[in-house]
Amino acid sequence: MKPVIDILDERIGAAMAKAAGGVRGAAMVRPATDPKFGDYQVNGVMPLAKKVQTDPRTVAELIIRTLKINDICEKPEIAGPGFINLRLKANFVADRLLEINADSQKRLGVEKTTQPKTIVVDFSGPNIAKQMHVGHLRSTIIGDCICRLLEFQGHDVKRQNHIGDWGTQFGMLCALFDKILLEAPRGEAINRDETLADIEEFYRQAQSLYKNNEEFARTAHVAVVGLHTGDGPWVTYWKGIVKTTTKHFREVYDRLCVTLKDEHIRGESFYKDMLSDIVAELKKKKLAEESDGAVCVFPEGFKNKEGQPLPFIIQKSDGAYLYATTDLAALRYRVQELKADRIIYVTDARQSLHFQMLFKVAALAGWAKPDMLIHIAFGSVLGENGKPLRTREGENVKLKDLLTEAVERAKAVVEEKNPDLPPERKDEIARAVGIGAVKYADFSNNRTSDYVFSFNKMLAMDGNTAPYMQYAYARIKSIERKGKDRGIDVEEEQSKVEKANLTEPAELDLAKHLVRYVEAIGAAAVDYRPNYLTAYLYELAQKFSAFYTNCPVLDAGADKRPTRLLLCDLTAKTIKHGLSELLGIEVVEQM
RNA sequence: GCGCCCGUAGCUCAGUAGGAUAGAGCGUCGGUUUCCUAAACCGAAGGUCGCAGGUUCGAAUCCUGCCGGGCGUACCA
Numbered sequence: 231m232k233p234v235i236d237i238l239d240e241r242i243g244a245a246m247a248k249a250a251g252g253v254r255g256a257a258m259v260r261p262a263t264d265p266k267f268g269d270y271q272v273n274g275v276m277p278l279a280k281k282v283q284t285d286p287r288t289v290a291e292l293i294i295r296t297l298k299i300n301d302i303c304e305k306p307e308i309a310g311p312g313f314i315n316l317r318l319k320a321n322f323v324a325d326r327l328l329e330i331n332a333d334s335q336k337r338l339g340v341e342k343t344t345q346p347k348t349i350v351v352d353f354s355g356p357n358i359a360k361q362m363h364v365g366h367l368r369s370t371i372i373g374d375c376i377c378r379l380l381e382f383q384g385h386d387v388k389r390q391n392h393i394g395d396w397g398t399q400f401g402m403l404c405a406l407f408d409k410i411l412l413e414a415p416r417g418e419a420i421n422r423d424e425t426l427a428d429i430e431e432f433y434r435q436a437q438s439l440y441k442n443n444e445e446f447a448r449t450a451h452v453a454v455v456g457l458h459t460g461d462g463p464w465v466t467y468w469k470g471i472v473k474t475t476t477k478h479f480r481e482v483y484d485r486l487c488v489t490l491k492d493e494h495i496r497g498e499s500f501y502k503d504m505l506s507d508i509v510a511e512l513k514k515k516k517l518a519e520e521s522d523g524a525v526c527v528f529p530e531g532f533k534n535k536e537g538q539p540l541p542f543i544i545q546k547s548d549g550a551y552l553y554a555t556t557d558l559a560a561l562r563y564r565v566q567e568l569k570a571d572r573i574i575y576v577t578d579a580r581q582s583l584h585f586q587m588l589f590k591v592a593a594l595a596g597w598a599k600p601d602m603l604i605h606i607a608f609g610s611v612l613g614e615n616g617k618p619l620r621t622r623e624g625e626n627v628k629l630k631d632l633l634t635e636a637v638e639r640a641k642a643v644v645e646e647k648n649p650d651l652p653p654e655r656k657d658e659i660a661r662a663v664g665i666g667a668v669k670y671a672d673f674s675n676n677r678t679s680d681y682v683f684s685f686n687k688m689l690a691m692d693g694n695t696a697p698y699m700q701y702a703y704a705r706i707k708s709i710e711r712k713g714k715d716r717g718i719d720v721e722e723e724q725s726k727v728e729k730a731n732l733t734e735p736a737e738l739d740l741a742k743h744l745v746r747y748v749e750a751i752g753a754a755a756v757d758y759r760p761n762y763l764t765a766y767l768y769e770l771a772q773k774f775s776a777f778y779t780n781c782p783v784l785d786a787g788a789d790k791r792p793t794r795l796l797l798c799d800l801t802a803k804t805i806k807h808g809l810s811e812l813l814g815i816e817v818v819e820q821m
Numbered sequence: 822g823c824g825c826c827c828g829u830a831g832c833u834c835a836g837u838a839g840g841a842u843a844g845a846g847c848g849u850c851g852g853u854u855u856c857c858u859a860a861a862c863c864g865a866a867g868g869u870c871g872c873a874g875g876u877u878c879g880a881a882u883c884c885u886g887c888c889g890g891g892c893g894u895a896c897c898a
Contacts, residue, residue: 256838523896534823542895552896580892581898582826582892583824607826609827644860676836679826680827681834687846687847700860701861702861708858710857712857752837765836779863
């Protein structure tokens with residue numbers, strides 16, 4: 231099914247070309263800014279009129295005269311300085327509704343792209359030996375949403391979880407493992423089931439020992455070398471740490487309904503053997519040079535505080551490599567081995583300079599074209615005090631704790647609102663609502679802005695929140711249940727609709743919005759902005775609520791009820807699809 | 822200093838290649854329940870879109886300057 235807006239754009243575009251005698255101009259069909267202007271408005275007449283030096287309203291008249299559109303719209307109206315307003319015919323909307331309902335692929339009438347691309351999405355990227363914290367939330371869920379959107383559009387998405395699993399800090403940690411082993415009583419092997427909390431404690435111990443104990447520091451250095459060369463027990467310790475931590479990642483991802491799996495993990499260590507080659511190649515290409523002992527690329531257009539060229543450092547003066555080096559290696563790998571047409575990096579906005587430089591250097595080296603590299607930046611999660619969210623002790627808020635609190639708070643609301651539900655159902659609702667609220671609040675904010683994290687707001691029943699959306703869905707499901715209780719065969723009845731009967735304003739309004747799901751997905755995907763999707767869904771839920779209060783479903787007459795059941799069903803399917811397929815938020819049948 | 826982002830209702834925020842009278846939610850005020858979940862719905866009040874110029878048929882949106890805030894800016898990631 232071709233999106234309505236695209237059909238309109240084509241038809242208007244053709245009529246415009248005729249009217250302007252070959253002078254080209256975009257139709258610029260947009261959703262109407264106000265319902266009283268209809269459903270869509272044509273913004274392209276005025277620029278075109280300017281080109282042909284004619285009064286815009288006269289041009290609009292000419293366009294309308296040749297325009298063949300009465301199969302879709304009511305008579306177009308010219309308004310204001312030269313807008314053409316378009317209002318969809320109820321008949322057309324009714325037909326569309328049935329097409330969406332008949333969509334055998336269950337895609338709600340949304341076509342796949344005709345130009346599928348291979349798109350690498352780099353997101354989440356937590357660190358080994360540490361718990362995931364609130365700083366990983368946005369990258370993880372926004373990245374996941376982008377993957378889901380692109381995949382639904384038909385692209386080949388390659389998720390890459392670029393975890394921090396390499397670096398000198400692991401030398402310390404491995405050295406501590408070794409120490410514990412040596413000091414353990416004979417026969418008592420190191421506990422292989424150590425938890426992440428243990429590892430975090432080890433981490434603290436190791437840091438302190440490293441500072442205060444020379445022998446330990448030496449062992450740590452040996453361990454770093456050992457990790458590189460693969461000698462000694464070091465790699466075994468490291469693998470154990472990785473295993474324990476990734477298990478924790480998995481738990482968090484599952485809880486968040488994020489589609490990241492173990493096979494998407496390709497951490498920094500994966501690229502360790504490519505780093506020297508990256509430096510060598512950049513040197514060979516005369517892009518990298520030595521400066522103050524470090525190997526640097528000085529891409530044009532970047533300046534430091536003193537106005538000197540700003541370096542992109544790829545090798546430290548002590549010979550060690552940096553994340554710049556790893557990122558270059560990863561980038562090259564993704565283009566050359568994963569055959570990426572596009573690479574999307576989902577990280578916080580503070581890293582934008584790094585990515586600007588990375589992309590520039592990659593382009594200079596000929597590893598990628600600039601327009602295939604995209605940094606999707608996002609703002610910070612702030613506490614009520616307007617500063618980055620932290621615990622009272624000033625520590626990072628652990629994601630696990632944050633989600634647990636969200637679920638607990640949701641549980642309290644369920645207990646209050648619906649105390650008679652069975653306990654396991656309450657838990658299910660609390661989980662969906664609590665986790666959903668955290669995710670939805672993040673998605674519904676503008677990606678690029680910081681936002682203030684507030685359990686109270688995200689769990690509110692009013693407004694653009696997960697519970698509101700989930701409630702709308704649950705109410706529809708309740709209608710279906712009630713219908714069945716009354717002996718109405720809901721599926722049968724709506725499947726027999728041959729012509730949707732959209733006479734009530736609330737019905738037509740809801741139906742029109744359902745037809746436009748594809749537009750919301752397109753808008754969200756093209757700018758990588760989940761909030762366009764949440765805005766659409768919220769509007770859908772609002773329109774459903776209006777319909778719900780104005781149009782009885784089960785008590786409607788035989789001429790009305792089938793269409794209303796159909797509207798309910800398609801609304802439920804759209805909400806469910808948007809929430810659970812595209813945003814990764816669970817819906818519940820009952821709240 | 823330079824660079825990036827931001828400044829929209831009392832509060833939190835939307836505003837989809839510049840479009841018509843700038844929208845929600847919270848809060849405030851008023852109304853709706855013998856009726857499919859009131860975790861809902863309807864209505865009202867509330868704005869010099871930081872300030873000043875500019876570009877043009879038209880600017881919250883683009884350009885310039887200023888004010889205010891956040892972040893970044895050579896060997897952390």
